Amino acid sequence: MAGGEHGSLGSVRHLTSVDGLSDAELHHLVQRSAWYAGPGAAGVRPLEGCVVGSFFRTTSTRTRSAFATAALRLGAGHVAYGPHDLQLNTGESMEDTARVLGSMLDALVVRTAADPAELRALLAQNRMAVINAMTADEHPTQAIADLSTIELHFGKIAGLRVLYIGEGNNTASALALALSRYANVEFCLATPPGYGLDSSFLERARTQAAQRGAQVDEVHDVTEAMEDADVVYTTRWQTTGTSKADPDWRTSFLPFQVNDALMHRNPRAVFMHDLPAHRGEEVTPEILDGVSSIAFRQAEQKMHSAKAVLEWCVRGRPA
Known part of the structure; x- marks a missing residue:
């Protein structure tokens, strides 16, 4: 189970590349994003009891705001980390950082610097969903x-x-x-x-x-x-x-x-x-x-798509 004692219900899912999604999963996320933009999504809070973190090494207006507001609107708590907030700056490895954050968070939204290897290092743990909010090679x-x-x-x-x-x-x-x-x-x-x-x-x-x-x-x-x-x-x-x-x-x-x-x-x-x-x-x-x-x-649609991504990564496909 993703997160174990956390709020997650299904197996942990990462979204690091479009290539990692099947056709059905990609189409679901696109359609669910569109659904979240409509009136039927008002008040839907599938992430009650979950905590989402965001770690952005570089600047962001839309993506960072989209995931933060999406997490809050879906009922999750949100913890934001800036480029100088984690002990990575004092030499701790990304793998150790991931292991610690994975014991506390249900999902981490990550915008790395130039090196996509940072994102891959976060996948060493299997309790916290990792979401690629932009690497040098793919968004x-x-x-x-x-x-x-x-x-x-x-x-x-x-x-x-x-x-x-x-x-x-x-x-x-x-x-x-x-x-x-x-x-x-x-x-x-x-x-x-x-x-x-x-x-x-x-x-x-x-x-x-x-x-x-x-x-x-x-x-x-x-x-x-x-x-x-x-x-x-x-x-x-x-x-x-x-x-x-x-x-x-x-x-x-x-x-x-x-x-x-x-x-x-x-x-x-x-x-x-x-x-x-x-x-x-x-x-x-x-x-x-x-x-x-x-x-x-x-x-604006970035916020609704962030809702769909968070829901899919943390809770799995809705019934």
Whole structure:
């Protein structure tokens, strides 16, 4: 049992990568996230008696707030740890830290620094659910929030055409792994040369897509990008906690701005952004704040998807 004497009821479940979810589990989390955004979820408190911790080594507005408020709204207690709060700073190992926290918490939401090995070290214990709130290579809970936003807007995900434009970062990795699990989806990543998706993620997404009649493409010339998409998605060019070796990198990114010209090629598309946004860089203010944008609805949806993730990790699939 997860947590033993804690509040958990089912076997411990971690969410560290979209790859770790079956199709049924991914679809459940997306649909449950959408359900939590509706009126039927008011007052539902499946985590009464549980305690959720959050440990963020880097800055966060949406993800940190989403999981903290989700835990509280679902009836759990919440303990927050900042980058300097744990004895990791004095030399204690992550494995020992995990063993201690696992004896007290039902779940730990973790945003590590650059090294995904920190997250893996937390899995050495088997009493506390571990949730990846972003590593350098993947942001799985962002993808669940994104897909549930798409589900709420279109009433489906299968068969949609999605254009991601910008850096092939951790958000793009998670999106590729998630969208490729839906039938007949067309997903095009338009990235500057040298800033594409990591080859291992691209290969895995393409393999999954081929099994489901879906398609994942990557192009490095914006004129070759998908047109007439249902969704145009971007992220800020300077991913949280990273830097670029080329001092002139902005020149490479300028053609990949989401602006009126790009949206004119995708006239029926909604615009999505994982935020924070730098208006005038990756997207113009007119698009981010315009009628086609659902970016701030997408941000709010992170709280509802956090509820679904916490419920699934701590309590298991609801009846």
